[in-house]
Amino acid sequence: MHRVAITGTGVFTPENVITNDELVAAFNAYADRWNAENAVAIAAGELTEKTHSSSDFILAASGIERRYVLDKAGVLDPDRMYPKLTPRNDEDPSVMAEIAVDAARKALGEVDPGTVDLVICAASNMERAYPAVAVEVQQLLGAGGFAFDMNVACSSATFGIQTAADMIRTGSVKTALVVNPEICSAHLEWRDRDCHFIFGDVATATLLQRDEGLTGPHFKVKSTRCATQFSNNIRNNNGYLRRAHDQMEDRRDMQFMQNGRKVFKEVLPLVSRHIAGHMDEEGITPDDLKRLWLHQANKTMNDYIGKKVLGRDPEPGEQPNILQDYANTSSAGSIIAFSKHSADMAPGDVGLICSFGAGYSVGSVIVERA
Ligand code: CO8
Numbered sequence: 001m002h003r004v005a006i007t008g009t010g011v012f013t014p015e016n017v018i019t020n021d022e023l024v025a026a027f028n029a030y031a032d033r034w035n036a037e038n039a040v041a042i043a044a045g046e047l048t049e050k051t052h053s054s055s056d057f058i059l060a061a062s063g064i065e066r067r068y069v070l071d072k073a074g075v076l077d078p079d080r081m082y083p084k085l086t087p088r089n090d091e092d093p094s095v096m097a098e099i100a101v102d103a104a105r106k107a108l109g110e111v112d113p114g115t116v117d118l119v120i121c122a123a124s125n126m127e128r129a130y131p132a133v134a135v136e137v138q139q140l141l142g143a144g145g146f147a148f149d150m151n152v153a154c155s156s157a158t159f160g161i162q163t164a165a166d167m168i169r170t171g172s173v174k175t176a177l178v179v180n181p182e183i184c185s186a187h188l189e190w191r192d193r194d195c196h197f198i199f200g201d202v203a204t205a206t207l208l209q210r211d212e213g214l215t216g217p218h219f220k221v222k223s224t225r226c227a228t229q230f231s232n233n234i235r236n237n238n239g240y241l242r243r244a245h246d247q248m249e250d251r252r253d254m255q256f257m258q259n260g261r262k263v264f265k266e267v268l269p270l271v272s273r274h275i276a277g278h279m280d281e282e283g284i285t286p287d288d289l290k291r292l293w294l295h296q297a298n299k300t301m302n303d304y305i306g307k308k309v310l311g312r313d314p315e316p317g318e319q320p321n322i323l324q325d326y327a328n329t330s331s332a333g334s335i336i337a338f339s340k341h342s343a344d345m346a347p348g349d350v351g352l353i354c355s356f357g358a359g360y361s362v363g364s365v366i367v368e369r370a
Helices: 022-037 038-044 055-062 095-108 135-140 153-170 260-281 299-310 330-340
Strands: 004-010 016-019 068-071 118-121 146-150 174-182 203-212 219-228 288-293 350-357 361-369
Touching: 004 068, 004 095, 004 153, 004 330, 016 022, 016 361, 022 055, 022 146, 038 174, 038 299, 068 095, 068 118, 068 153, 095 203, 118 135, 135 146, 146 153, 153 174, 153 203, 153 219, 153 330, 153 361, 174 330, 203 330, 219 260, 260 299, 260 350, 260 361, 288 299, 299 350, 330 350
Parallel strands: 118 146, 118 174, 288 350
Antiparallel strands: 004 203, 004 219, 016 068, 174 203, 219 361, 350 361
């Protein structure tokens, strides 16, 4: 078996920022208009009046202050409430491939893309069914070997890292790129007050190489662990059978849906147990752990998990959050945290990357600074 290292990470961040106040103003304008248009049905008790959203609620419930999006105008237009992206010709790169390539080039740094022999595009939705976005990324980078797409929602990145690491361990590839282009704005229902604040857009990339003769700064991948347990509580029913089901209308369940309270209650023990089990298996105690890079969905959730794993309140910087700036970026969140908050770690320092979300799914990666 070969050993594996993470030798680079990259983050593509869109230019457009939406603050909570801007988001709430757009939602409230939409709600007022909808209520006026449906006043008769509301008065007759056939429809329920839409209530205003609030920036104070969003910050208190989630810790999110702003989010990046590929298109701001479409999302904030009360007549539209979703991004407007120009369709691409078949000859042009897909949007997902384009932002993934940006992150991948940052992860590669000085490494020759031609030495990459595996590209995995791991994300919570795909721009098209086929050809795989990963094969397009492979071609745009000039990488060799093979490429494929995979989807485990919020855990796509860690599951992708385990898949790539396993292939490096067994010798089928030497250098792998796991890219996570997440255009969450396109499958979020911005007209639903309960979830309109949750997500943002981003792309991340992680470069994994066989740990042999490496000279630059890197993290040894000590161990990876993935788990799933079916739940309906986070769901998107859009899919290729839609036409066959004669269901072409704009139904609510064709976008992201969740029962947030249940997710909160059920996922926390699942994740805490998963991390504790993984650390135990590797003989790692809470005192050995210098940093936790957690999935970025909710600050209260992360505070709880950090305390549970370490057995005390995490010190500042020990469990860095980026969700205040990026919101939930699905699979990319823990990788953004790792990418932006790992350079200061000393040789021998051990940390843990952990994602969790729809499925339910949990993935963890234990790394050691070389
Ligand atoms: N403004 C004001 N009030 C509001 C708003 C709002 N925007 N939204 C809800 N309220 C009200 C509610 O109506 C409710 O009122 P009442 O008490 O009168 O009924 C009250 O505020 C409390 O509402 P909630 O119970 O919903 O509030 P919570 O404290 O539970 O917070 C959260 C809501 C933040 C959603 C929280 O439940 C949470 O974070 N849960 C965990 C979510 C999570 O981790 N999900 C993971 C999903 S991500 C994933 O797996 C990837 C999916 C693929 C990507 C999809 C991309 C689009």
